[in-house]
Amino acid sequence: MKLDVFTHVFPRRFFDRMLEVAGELGDMGKRVRGLTTLYDLDRRFRVMDEFGDDYRQVLSLASPPIESYASPSQAVELARLANEGMAELVEKHRDRFPAFVAALPMNDVEAALRELERAAGELGARGVQLFTNVRGRPLDEPEFFPVFEALAERDLAIWLHPARGAGSSDYASEPKSRFEIWWTLGWPYETSAAMARLVFSRVFDRLPGLKVITHHMGGLVPYLEGRVAYGWDVLGERTTDEDYFALRASLEKRPFDYFKQNFYADTALFGARAATVCGLDFFGEDRVLFASDCPFDPEGGSLYPRLTIGILDGLEISDDARAKIYHRNAERLLKLEP
């Protein structure tokens, strides 16, 4: 079995309402409208069939984050439509889509908590997708902590997806980005910045059981392993206006160890073989999950699964390790029967 844990979809009723609410969706809208496999189920099945009967997808909503284009009340409505639509796809096509992860209206935290209850309870969501910032606000702001708390309590993993920042913080691939640097380089940067924020705001010290799956193999962290290790060992030596020495002393472990031990990562590296080896070396075979980011590729859905499967099949690892990456780690996190 090959369980592609990070793939994206627009359930039809959600899609129609999204376009009503958001109009053209700006830059991201241009991209998602052209990708018919996001909302046309027949085309999607045709893509999936290329990879055989044992290829399955965990569904999450396609970006951009709902709250980036919708008011709080619209976001609640859209999140409900999204989760109901994904639940229906799972219900009808469980052989193809064994699970979905919920979308939350993060611009209204109380409503997000209610939708989480409903999606995980009534609709059977097996995790949630969070974006790396909420309208430019970092995830470690205290307002969002109840969401992490609820997820830890329910033992639901987070699918951490990058989102364009707002130019005012570490989530800053905006606003004057040229040449789509905000996407190619910015998104993985946002992902790793969000990881760091969670670590240094001590979210894992407070919620040691919290599970976070980082899209695109940890963003940049495995490649920057040396900086993450030795660079953050001297946290505070580059800062004059805050006491990071005290923060460092208060952490329960070495900063590096959080990045290594408190995150999962997926293989959505778009055909980068050496990077996959590097990421797997960093996170280890128990924390890496197969994902392709389908259908976001220049062919409309089949290129990235094909490249990713080619890389994973060719890795010099044990069959046991390969089975963990292809499905067993995911089954554990999603609480699916093997």
Next chain:
Amino acid sequence: MKLDVFTHVFPRRFFDRMLEVAGELGDMGKRVRGLTTLYDLDRRFRVMDEFGDDYRQVLSLASPPIESYASPSQAVELARLANEGMAELVEKHRDRFPAFVAALPMNDVEAALRELERAAGELGARGVQLFTNVRGRPLDEPEFFPVFEALAERDLAIWLHPARGAGSSDYASEPKSRFEIWWTLGWPYETSAAMARLVFSRVFDRLPGLKVITHHMGGLVPYLEGRVAYGWDVLGERTTDEDYFALRASLEKRPFDYFKQNFYADTALFGARAATVCGLDFFGEDRVLFASDCPFDPEGGSLYPRLTIGILDGLEISDDARAKIYHRNAERLLKLEP
């Protein structure tokens, strides 16, 4: 021979004048003042001696960029002091420091061109260090093009060093960075953003012979190889307010090929073995140069050379490839006798 091509120094007279001009230098000053091996030659020699007689360093000025704390006229004076000081170190200790690369006062381009002439002509600089932004302004702004032109004409390579951005562009690890994310993740991001700017502003189409050595193994590019390749193949599909399709059509090669063929990279990855393999896979044995970033490490200079040499010695590559990385590629770029 092991030629460590990216190491940093503060020549003594430069250092004293820098502190007069800049005072405490803010966050970065805290770090550099504590690193005595930057300006105390005896301590530096003691560190270097650990790695044997065949270990040598190419000198460049330590960060921050001069123009970040000095007025244009002060920057000219400081660049002159820096280059004279480094030339003197090379002159007196050629067995340890076979070459230096010049510092330029980039907040006055005319003066930078004059100082380049002087440093490369009279003082014997074998390259220049440029930072990834000039007070937050990207390197591909037309004002800076004459510098690239002069470097291409003289066949002098650029040592491309990251610098903290200014919150207003892709060089945006500022201003509200927390937890020193601007350093750990931000610097490699800035490096790759600068590479992308140079590529898409067609600097390499106009100056095909330009040589750029990216510090820290290309920043993020090798790890993000898949995004750089397939992501930028569809440049324009995520943008509504500029015509990047026309830009893409006007480029002389596939965007990916510039990243692969027009850059060099150094091994300053601070002990990250898997990342070194990944970076070497991307750039190839003819474009990777040994460097440690000495003396910027938690031990004050010996840790990163030791870790880096350990990794390079252990790589499963031919002796010929290892010799290229340790010194032959550098000798070619620096025009040193083997």
